[in-house]
Amino acid sequence: MEGDKRFRELIDRSFVEEVSEGERQLIHDHIRDCDGCKRYLELTARTIRGLREFTFTSEPDSNAQVRQILAHHTQTTRQHNVQVKVWAAFAVALLMSFVGTALVYQVAKLLAVPIHFNTAQVQAGVLVFWLLPSLCAALRLLAAPGENRGIA
């Protein structure tokens, strides 16, 4: 009985893993005299054959559906990436506008002294000739045409 168990393990192994030619011969010799193990081998072979006889049918448009989903996903991802880039560029442009404005204001204050401009006039000048144009330039990034538009 213990011997049969060993042979059955060997039979299982012969279907699942590589076994040596010697082991194969051993099984062959054993099943000539052992009906129990012979039946075991036949049933195992029959089980594996049976497993290979399952045929699953796919939905007819399954592949097309997947391709469509992937195309849509690619498109969405691409648009999302573009939007992220545009918003990042806008943030940088905005930052540069304010930093630039601060610098220009300092320089304009110095230049305004010889020509007797007061602070309000300098502020108005910087606002009209520097801050507003640079803000408009930054906002233009968000209003770019097509898929480069930051505002979806």
Next chain:
Amino acid sequence: MELLADLVERCQHRLVRYLLYLTGRREYAEDLAQETWIRVLQRGSQYNGRQRFDPWLFAIARNLAIDYLRRKRKAVATVSLPNDRDAMLLLPSSDPSPFEAAARSEDAMRLAGRLQILPPLYREALLLRFQEDLSLAEMAQVLGAPTTTVTSRIYRGLAALRSAFEEGDSHGG
């Protein structure tokens, strides 16, 4: 994108079949297959072209299926085997069998009933070995388990299915 379309053409059917063995339900399998392809699209750069594509694909599908089943059957899973990721796959499906619909011979029909109640862990091992013809090393890669575990699952699965014939034949005469 064209390469991916070719892969879908080549593997979609087998992917759905694998997920069917794993989940035991057609609608889960179809949904998960779509999710798997999206994951492939997102993580394509992680695929190292030296190995076969199929095991990598099945491994992605398996992880998604486990997460999906975990969400679906969370309560049951925490009662059975809380710390084992594979625990989700030990839960047999109770729905009508897709295996009976796929059986193309009398023997396959006999096996269909057993397959439905067989724990998915064993079902997937049998599928990967005998239908996908994956090597044990490739199976180990898909299942994230050592080859000894893989072979033990195959043997247990085979034993459970073999009994369908043993009982059937003894009842028959």
